Amino acid sequence: MADGSPADSITIMGAGLSGLAAATLLARAGREVHVHDIRHDSGARFDGDFQALENWSMDADFFDQLERWGFDSNAFKSTSFSVVDLIHPDDVVTQAKTDGVAYRIVERGTSDHTIDQAFKRMAIEAGATLHYKSRIDEKDADIVACGPKDTSAIALGEIFHTSHPNHIAFQLNDKLAPGAYSYLIVIDGVGLICTCLWRKQKKSERFLNETIACYQRLYPDMDMQPVKRVGGKGDFTLNGFYTVPETGQHFVGESGGLQDFMWGFGMRMAVWSGVLAAEEMLGGKPYEKEVRRQLLPYVQTSVANRWLMNRVGDRTFKRMCVQWMRDQKRSGDGLRWIGKLFRPSLLKRLVFRVTSPFMLKRMEGPTRPLRLPFRKAKPRDTWEQSEAALEVKARWESVRRGGGHVSFTSNAEGEAQEISAISS
Numbered sequence: 001m002a003d004g005s006p007a008d009s010i011t012i013m014g015a016g017l018s019g020l021a022a023a024t025l026l027a028r029a030g031r032e033v034h035v036h037d038i039r040h041d042s043g044a045r046f047d048g049d050f051q052a053l054e055n056w057s058m059d060a061d062f063f064d065q066l067e068r069w070g071f072d073s074n075a076f077k078s079t080s081f082s083v084v085d086l087i088h089p090d091d092v093v094t095q096a097k098t099d100g101v102a103y104r105i106v107e108r109g110t111s112d113h114t115i116d117q118a119f120k121r122m123a124i125e126a127g128a129t130l131h132y133k134s135r136i137d138e139k140d141a142d143i144v145a146c147g148p149k150d151t152s153a154i155a156l157g158e159i160f161h162t163s164h165p166n167h168i169a170f171q172l173n174d175k176l177a178p179g180a181y182s183y184l185i186v187i188d189g190v191g192l193i194c195t196c197l198w199r200k201q202k203k204s205e206r207f208l209n210e211t212i213a214c215y216q217r218l219y220p221d222m223d224m225q226p227v228k229r230v231g232g233k234g235d236f237t238l239n240g241f242y243t244v245p246e247t248g249q250h251f252v253g254e255s256g257g258l259q260d261f262m263w264g265f266g267m268r269m270a271v272w273s274g275v276l277a278a279e280e281m282l283g284g285k286p287y288e289k290e291v292r293r294q295l296l297p298y299v300q301t302s303v304a305n306r307w308l309m310n311r312v313g314d315r316t317f318k319r320m321c322v323q324w325m326r327d328q329k330r331s332g333d334g335l336r337w338i339g340k341l342f343r344p345s346l347l348k349r350l351v352f353r354v355t356s357p358f359m360l361k362r363m364e365g366p367t368r369p370l371r372l373p374f375r376k377a378k379p380r381d382t383w384e385q386s387e388a389a390l391e392v393k394a395r396w397e398s399v400r401r402g403g404g405h406v407s408f409t410s411n412a413e414g415e416a417q418e419i420s421a422i423s424s
């Protein structure tokens with residue numbers, strides 16, 4: 001196939017989680033596998049940001065799944081949490097708790113302990129050949145695993161050093177994170193405050209400055225020495241096909257639209273879809289059918305949730321927080337309410353059927369994707385930064401002048417855009 005390799009070798013485009021998961025299983029089964037990535041390394045799309053492996057949307061624990069598929073869940077650093085501070089839109093802070101693992105925080109990037117590098121090591125050990133800074137034509141790939149193409153939403157964050165103990169906070173606030181949420185993660189002396197923008201904004205960085213100022217107000221004991229600013233885009237598509245009928249190519253992970261449309265969780269489905277694609281290529285069940293059976297109901301539920309999220313603001317966010325806490329009081333488990341939100345139901349299926357034709361836009365492409373457009377800003381998204389946010393901004397500018405790295409940039413209109421790490 002591509003790269004002059006033998007015709008029965010397998011070519012994968014993208015050495016991220018989904019591509020490497022597929023490569024590992026295929027190579028372990030004795031197939032010749034070549035993975036091509038345009039960046040210089042796996043994880044280079046990210047820059048040391050923390051991401052959450054959620055553990056509430058399905059009955060199965062994700063780490064048990066990883067082990068069952070043959071991946072070593074100890075090969076990367078992960079930190080489990082069973083409690084999260086829930087910050088309501090009116091700044092009330094409550095705690096959601098569970099007896100089990102609510103989620104695990106992992107790091108993305110090119111450091112040894114990241115999940116990306118762990119999957120890279122597993123693929124190499126299995127015998128796959130990885131080609132970095134290598135560009136191939138999409139039509140030459142048997143598996144397309146190259147992450148986002150377009151932008152439906154963005155996330156901006158600041159990474160800092162702190163002496164604050166490990167901590168997680170999740171905030172629903174439509175002013176600071178339009179249509180989405182913000183979060184604080186502190187792991188072993190490194191913190192990340194991140195805000196997600198599900199509406200396209202001018203002067204996007206003011207949302208991050210204001211969010212950091214808010215967390216500083218809510219956690220006055222947390223010291224912060226900013227190190228760098230990170231950012232990334234999410235691409236949300238619902239594909240007509242997961243295996244292209246004419247070519248037999250499998251689209252996995254974010255390339256296959258296998259992500260949560262509501263809040264952007266995607267790592268679990270990335271690995272899962274890579275596994276399903278490999279299984280078909282090793283003589284197992286058809287990928288198209290298995291994606292539709294195992295993953296699509298969750299994606300469709302998340303499309304319905306996104307439709308609902310696009311229609312609400314702080315009043316509904318407050319109601320959600322109150323309901324979440326009431327449910328925890330009744331059931332004794334802080335995961336039950338959030339778990340239900342993510343799980344398929346008849347109502348969500350109905351909302352999905354009725355709303356998705358209006359919400360998603362038909363695009364060109366072999367998988368006949370419907371894309372979630374990056375929505376326009378609302379009049380309420382225009383506001384001036386507070387004094388505290390301006391101080392956050394000034395502090396960051398001084399760090400930046402001293403060499404602080406940033407992985408996003410602004411266009412002429414002040415809209416944040418990912419800086420391509422492709423040439424790095």
Ligand SMILES: Cc1cc2nc3c(=O)[nH]c(=O)nc-3n(C[C@H](O)[C@H](O)[C@H](O)COP(=O)(O)OP(=O)(O)OC[C@H]3O[C@@H](n4cnc5c(N)ncnc54)[C@H](O)[C@@H]3O)c2cc1C
Pocket residue numbers: 013014015016017018019036037038039041042043044045049050051052053054134135136145146147148155231232233234252253254255259264265266267268270
């Ligand atoms: C800021 C941010 C925060 C997130 N937080 C979370 C979270 O907390 N929890 C969660 O579960 N998910 C989160 N996600 C989503 C998650 O990162 C993705 O769903 C997941 O990484 C998708 O895996 P993938 O294998 O499809 O793509 P990736 O892991 O991104 O890998 C794609 C690979 O393809 C390569 N590539 C791109 N173009 C080409 C090309 N033309 N040719 C060859 N290679 C190419 C890239 O360099 C990259 O290595 C977040 C996303 C962002 C942007």
